[in-house]
Amino acid sequence: MYGDPALPPDFVSLPYVNPDAPKGGKIVLGEQGSFDSLNPFIRKGRAPYGVRIYAFESLMGRSWDEPFTLYGLLAESVETSEARDWVEFTLRPEARFSDGSPVTVEDVIWSFETLGTQGAGRYRNAWNKVEKIEATGEHSLRITFNEPDREMPLIMGLRPILKKAQWDGLDFKNSSNDVVPIGSAPYVIGDFEYGRYVNLDRNPEYWGNDLPLRRGTMNFDTILYEYYGDGDVVFEAFRGGLISTYREGNAAKWMTNYSFPAVQKGDIVKAEVPNQRPSGMRGFVMNTRRAMFKDWRVRQALIEVFNYEFINQTLNDGTQPRITSYFSNSVLGKTDGAAKGRVKDFLMPYADDLLPGALEGYALPASDGKESNRRNLRAAIKLMEEAGYVLDNSGVMRAADGTPFTFEILLNQGSAEPQMIIDIYVEALKRLGIFPKVTAIDNAQYIERTKPYDFDMTYYRRSTSLSPGNEQNLYWGSAGVTQPDTRNWMGADSPAIDGLIDEMLNARSQDDFVAATRALDRVLTTGRYVIPIWFSRSSRLAYDKNLKYPETISIYGDWSGFLPDIWWHSED
Incomplete structure (x- = not known):
């Protein structure tokens, strides 16, 4: 957003990951509430949080060790003017959806237009600032903006990309529960039951495993989201070994509620993860x-x-x-x-x-x-x-x-x-x-x-x-x-x-x-x-002893891009 990116063009991996983290294992995350849709991009229904993050990819991705800097993901390069009144992205020819089909300029343009006109409010607000979007080559497209906003090239770089052909003949904004959207990210939507659970399974054929932005990330074979109707029940599920990790928001409970046998035996680890982000x-x-x-x-x-x-x-x-x-x-x-x-x-x-x-x-x-x-x-x-x-x-x-x-x-x-x-x-x-x-x-x-x-x-x-x-x-x-x-x-x-x-x-x-x-x-x-009320300068995490995360913590700490993104499973 300001100045130059912290990482050089030939960086190997993000500074806060373990590039040699092993792949495999499973993590179970507990969520309060429910869900009735698998489409996280529309106003109708409620979709699981992890589906948007782990099953769908954008043109660029963030480094969470910088306030706001993007690096290439689906896009291999980006160009913009000094005034940032336009931005041009060039796609990686090797980028693929989970079904093996290529990610095309047509898919990108359709995704931007569809989300901007039929998607949730956050997508529509940005689309109102777009004057036109057009293909400029077999693998490139340009977006021109209609008003000054120096953040818009970055915002567009973070928009999710969907497969156009999947939605031919379907009403995107009123999609039924039978539609399982196809993305290009490391995970695909696996087994699920509305309101109860959803499995995200790591795609063994994921196209981007060797990208610097991906190295050492997305390590679990399965991310399972289990849904519970009450926050107290989520904690009891954690105590009972049904979920892998729990964030404790209450300082007094952190001191008094974690003396159950799994903690005493060392099967559950307690950690405080610092951050340098605003309180909100x-x-x-x-x-x-x-x-x-x-x-x-x-x-x-x-x-x-x-x-x-x-x-x-x-x-x-x-x-x-x-x-x-x-x-x-x-x-x-x-x-x-x-x-x-x-x-x-x-x-x-x-x-x-x-x-x-x-x-x-x-x-x-x-x-x-x-x-x-x-x-x-x-x-x-x-x-x-x-x-x-x-x-x-x-x-x-x-x-x-x-x-x-x-x-x-x-x-x-x-x-x-x-x-x-x-x-x-x-x-x-x-x-x-x-x-x-x-x-x-x-x-x-x-x-x-x-x-x-x-x-x-x-x-x-x-x-x-x-x-x-x-x-x-x-x-x-x-x-x-x-x-x-x-x-x-x-x-x-x-x-x-x-x-x-x-x-x-x-x-x-x-x-x-x-x-x-x-x-x-x-x-x-x-x-x-x-x-x-209050905030905490660190997050309180209790988790299964077989889960690991890097020693280096990004400036955002336990936030987006941390759990389960850069964690891994190891029984050593």
């Missing part, structure tokens, strides 16, 4: 499409009541650092105090619309750690009064017309940790005269309600990378206020957010990019859309 945002999002959350003072009041220090001590023994902004824990995160330099320059055009703290500086409230949280509770009552509410003599917070201030907290019933946090939070809200309704529903119902933003408050998690780009429009761009099924659950509708995303996308230097992202971070954080 995790917490409880307020839907500003709802009238009760439109006033920022109300949102700030609800943040004041959230006694983080007490909750962290109760659930985590006080060990977890709090998320302080959307890009905290990284160079992209907002700094303390007033905005300065280029960050201030980027914010000033929107000064009249910014909420308090964006320019002057903003920090989350901290409590004294006591359950009473009196100081913050007083601040919350004052903010509610300024927003037009009053705490009456009966201990109920009411609007001027006497209507009680209340809202619904929607939870996925399989998520234990959010439920424990909310139990404590609800007790704190009662001291403010607010008595919310907590509704826990199954995974299918939860998806049906969150896609059209049919909730007041719910648990929210968004990962952010070291190279944020076009996905930011999907996360919090104003188009998502009315467009269903985006990730803008909070309903952010801010010219500053849209404008700063544009500045990020068109930055010509790393300094401007960092400054624009820090400015965006200030606007998002002072929007008071989410009540943040």
Whole structure:
């Protein structure tokens, strides 16, 4: 994205893999929820996560030891202009689909056009920036863009490529469950049962085994995804030896719940995998499409009541650092105090619309750690009064017309940790005269309600990378206020957010990019859309002793490209 790739043209393998890792074995991964489709590219249905990643290939692939750098995969070369207003890819003649047929320019163009017009929203948004796509040779094609966006050549390099002939005469966007899509990646879809499991089997005839980008990766013969309806059941399946690895998100449980016999005998290994990526945002999002959350003072009041220090001590023994902004824990995160330099320059055009703290500086409230949280509770009552509410003599917070201030907290019933946090939070809200309704529903119902933003408050998690780009429009761009099924659950509708995303996308230097992202971070954080909880500077992984991973860890750590991508099986 900026500067030169870290690896030379003749690199042998990625720096964080074991190029000599043995092939073979099986890994079983536990997933909460269900699936009813094998097509991960359309809005209809729910497909297994691993199908998109391991069965379908793109023109280029990432190195996860760089913020955003791509190397050739299906494409043997790439060319673009200084302005990046077009990009041309040349395919490797040896590239093949899993059925042995060649990957052609026709397949690539059809994939781009079909995903862009009939696929999920993330594909359509990028397609709107394409002016034309055309073949320029037997193995080459060019994409010309209709607006400035320096990230688009990279985005197009990561689009999945499908086999056109498989879909002749079929309705792609409404494909039935009988269609098993064909890809060109190391794995093919094997045995499966909807809602229960899916096998991804390594293709022994995979065309790209000797590519530098692939050497030492995709080592398991089989990746099996087992689906469970509840997160606690996933853990019990791991304890019982039914799945191979488990990510523990709770620090206290990491200390207390892993003394079962398999751990004591050494059959299960515990490891903490560090990373250098941003914290992202995790917490409880307020839907500003709802009238009760439109006033920022109300949102700030609800943040004041959230006694983080007490909750962290109760659930985590006080060990977890709090998320302080959307890009905290990284160079992209907002700094303390007033905005300065280029960050201030980027914010000033929107000064009249910014909420308090964006320019002057903003920090989350901290409590004294006591359950009473009196100081913050007083601040919350004052903010509610300024927003037009009053705490009456009966201990109920009411609007001027006497209507009680209340809202619904929607939870996925399989998520234990959010439920424990909310139990404590609800007790704190009662001291403010607010008595919310907590509704826990199954995974299918939860998806049906969150896609059209049919909730007041719910648990929210968004990962952010070291190279944020076009996905930011999907996360919090104003188009998502009315467009269903985006990730803008909070309903952010801010010219500053849209404008700063544009500045990020068109930055010509790393300094401007960092400054624009820090400015965006200030606007998002002072929007008071989410009540943040904690993050971890490392991932906690428990896994079967026969699973191995390299000693060198990429800057992204346990993220995309790590498990099971570069792991292997060994019984030594």
